[in-house]
Each structure stands twice: as structure tokens, then as C-alpha cells.
Amino acid sequence: MMSTTHTCLVAVACCLAALGYSSAAPQFAPQFAPAPQVSSYQSAPALSRTDQRDDAGQYTYTYQTVDGTVVNERGSLKQTPDGSDYVLVKDGSYGYTSPDGTPVQVTYTADENGFHPQSANIPQAPPAPSQTRF
Numbered sequence: 001m002m003s004t005t006h007t008c009l010v011a012v013a014c015c016l017a018a019l020g021y022s023s024a025a026p027q028f029a030p031q032f033a034p035a036p037q038v039s040s041y042q043s044a045p046a047l048s049r050t051d052q053r054d055d056a057g058q059y060t061y062t063y064q065t066v067d068g069t070v071v072n073e074r075g076s077l078k079q080t081p082d083g084s085d086y087v088l089v090k091d092g093s094y095g096y097t098s099p100d101g102t103p104v105q106v107t108y109t110a111d112e113n114g115f116h117p118q119s120a121n122i123p124q125a126p127p128a129p130s131q132t133r134f
């Protein structure tokens with residue numbers, strides 16, 4: 001049988017342990033600033049839109065919006081080199097006016113080798129240095 005003093009000491013020890021545990025618990029303060037809210041973006045209404053698809057999954061679609069955005073894309077099946085399968089190859093273009101007023105026009109292909117955009121607006125890497133030794 002426990003004495004009242006022993007019971008009281010056990011209760012105090014439990015309270016202190018709980019207090020120590022809670023103060024040692026990690027504090028979950030945000031480490032990063034919250035992402036800014038983008039409130040100025042609004043999608044522009046479409047002026048025109050076409051979408052044609054076949055049973056094999058090939059397609060063509062286009063759309064143009066009131067803000068001048070234009071998108072054209074075609075998806076067609078291409079047989080793999082070993083003839084065992086098909087891949088969906090996409091090619092198309094899109095154009096829009098950037099926030100600073102610059103017209104942007106991009107043409108692209110997306111195939112089994114990746115996404116290949118072309119545009120005067122895409123920065124180009126400088127040429128690799130010559131491997132010639134002196």
C-alpha cells in the first residue's frame with residue numbers, strides 16, 4: 001500500500017515529466033514563407049476551339065482566346081523502331097503575349113526522345129569551348 005506522500009510525489013513527478021516533454025517537443029513554426037497568392041491571373045474566354053479525335057487516340061485541337069493566346073496541337077501514333085508498339089508523338093505550337101508585352105511563339109515536338117521546343121524567346125546555351133590543346 002502506498003502512502004499519501006508517495007502518491008503525491010508520483011503525481012508531481014508525472015506532471016513535471018509531462019511539462020518537460022511538452023516543452024521539449026519540436027516547435028512546428030513555419031520554416032518558409034507561404035507562397036504568394038496569385039490573384040491577378042484570370043483565364044481568358046475562348047474565341048474558338050476545335051477538337052477532333054479518332055478511335056486510335058490520335059487527335060488535333062486548336063483554340064484561340066480573346067487575349068490573343070493561340071494553341072495548335074496534333075497527336076499521332078508512330079511505330080517504335082522494333083515494330084512492337086506505338087508511341088503518341090505530339091507536335092504543335094502556342095503563342096501569347098508576355099506580361100511585359102513581348103510576343104512569344106513556340107513550336108514543339110514531344111516524342112519518344114522528349115520535349116523539343118523551339119522559339120526565339122528560349123535562351124540558348126553558349127557553344128561548348130573548343131577541345132583543342134596548345
